[in-house]
Amino acid sequence: MTQTATATAKKTVHLIIERQDGPNSKPYTQEFLVDYVPGMNVIACLMAIQRNPVDKDGNPVAPVVWEMNCLEEVCGACMMVINGKPRQACSAIVDQLEQPIRLKPARTFPVVRDLIVDRSRMFDALKRVKAWIPIDGTYDLGPGPRMPEVDRQWAYELSRCFTCGACVEACPNVNERTSFIGPFAISQARLFNEHPTGKMHRQERLEALMGEGGIHECGNAQNCVQVCPKGIPLTTSIAAMNRQVNAYAIGSWLKK
Amino acid sequence: MAQMKPHTEYLLRRLHTLSGVIPVGLFLLEHLFTNATATKGAASFNNAVDAIQSIPLLPYIEFFFIFLPLVYHGVVGLYVAFTSGYNAGKYSWWRNVMFVLQRITGIITFVFIIYHTWTTRFSGKAPTFDMVHQLVSNPAYLWFMIIGVVAATFHFANGxxxxxxxxxxxxGARAQRVTAYVSMLLFVVLAGIGIDAILAFTHSA
Structure with missing residues (x-):
């Protein structure tokens, strides 16, 4: 009750935003004050700045740009670094944040402008590990095998990944000296390797995880599981895939 | 290493984690065990050393089962430490701190082992209680040994x-949590055994 009371008493929300005009321009920070609305999230603050693009001192500035889509934490588009942690801006409720609220782009990705980053590398990684189930053919292949309910339950948790990139941002081993594909891609390989139809292509995924930037780049810092907004057991996925990849590597070497 | 053949880096990294346990980790345990005989007196330690010296084909065993794997683990480990990012200042979760400590203790152990073998194995002196006693009589060397043993045992236990x-x-998350507690217990026990042995060498024979 007291918390709500103090939050309502606050007239404005103070934001410090790290901005950047283009992919190659220098970053700079600007401070903003927006009117407080009960229950507002960071997106609402950014919308307020867009409606009235003036900084804290009232000087007109270019409106801050960001990405968003679903506004209910299922699309992953609005991931940014909020008060030092990568998370979704839509589920970052102002009442639960310490002020001033500091917003930064997730710099593990190339910054396009302000809070917009280019997450192409994540989609390239998903292509590398073939994170899909190939069912297309020149004739009707018929229904696939059924999935055991016990496996479906945990696999569903992995399917909630929306490629937001929080795990990639927090991972110390995703940096300019490595080509690590990132925790999410390993977890997705596990998801599709578990699917009864996806299993038919498990070797291709395991080969990809042994390739450049593969599973061996993981150093078990386990930041990924801390920041995942969907609570996906990424470190369990990584360990499970370590088991699959190592068994496959040893097995296939012995068969040659 | 980006231009390497598809699975080379995977293989090098997996051999790195394997060599850290077999044989380097096993050798560390053996070494701590032999050193611990010093707590039973100089004669006990010298007997243990003599027993090792009587192993047939010792130079080959030393080279292929200790020296080569140790150099491999150390050199690849330096590469791993160099390519890792460090963000524990920003994300101070326990495992991330351990991630950083694993790399720091690895580098300390690397430097320690070079100087340690230089002053013992490659010094040309006979490996006796008295030789070690002379070394640890120097307080700087004593502290160097203690730091080295703590770093090495931490690196092994967390590794x-x-x-x-x-x-x-x-x-699973629980299995990883439980083994983390076990590994820290292992660290404390091994570091204790190591320091106890070093202190035993400070008493004259």
Whole structure:
């Protein structure tokens, strides 16, 4: 009750935003004050700045740009670094944040402008590990095998990944000296390797995880599981895939 | 290493984690065990050393089962430490701190082992209680030894935890949590045994 009371008493929300005009321009920070609305999230603050693009001192500035889509934490588009942690801006409720609220782009990705980053590398990684189930053919292949309910339950948790990139941002081993594909891609390989139809292509995924930037780049810092907004057991996925990849590597070497 | 053949880096990294346990980790345990005989007196330690000296084909065993794997683990380890990012200042979760400590203790151990073998194994002196006693009589060397043993045992104990994840032995969150406690217990016990042995060498024969 007291918390709500103090939050309502606050007239404005103070934001410090790290901005950047283009992919190659220098970053700079600007401070903003927006009117407080009960229950507002960071997106609402950014919308307020867009409606009235003036900084804290009232000087007109270019409106801050960001990405968003679903506004209910299922699309992953609005991931940014909020008060030092990568998370979704839509589920970052102002009442639960310490002020001033500091917003930064997730710099593990190339910054396009302000809070917009280019997450192409994540989609390239998903292509590398073939994170899909190939069912297309020149004739009707018929229904696939059924999935055991016990496996479906945990696999569903992995399917909630929306490629937001929080795990990639927090991972110390995703940096300019490595080509690590990132925790999410390993977890997705596990998801599709578990699917009864996806299993038919498990070797291709395991080969990809042994390739450049593969599973061996993981150093078990386990930041990924801390920041995942969907609570996906990424470190369990990584360990499970370590088991699959190592068994496959040893097995296939012995068969040659 | 980006231009390497597809699976080379995977292989090098997996051999790195494997060599850290077998044989380097096993040798560390053997070494701590032999050193611990010093707590029973100089004669006990000298007997243990003589027993090792009587192993047939000792130079080959030393070279292929200790020297080569140790150099491999150390050199690849430096590469791993160099390519790792460090963000524990920003994300101070326990495992991330351990991730950083694993790399720091690895580098300390690397430097320690070079100087340690230089002053013992490659010094040309006979490996006796008295030789070690002379070395640890220097307070700087004594502290260097203590730091080295703490770093090496931490690196081994925490590395065992990491090995279990890298090889898909501990998969679930609970298994990883429990083995983390076990590894820290292992660290305390091994560091204690190591320091106890070093202090035993400070008493004259």
């Amino acid at each position: 065992m935890w990491s090995f279990c994840v890298h090889w898909g032995i501990t998969v």
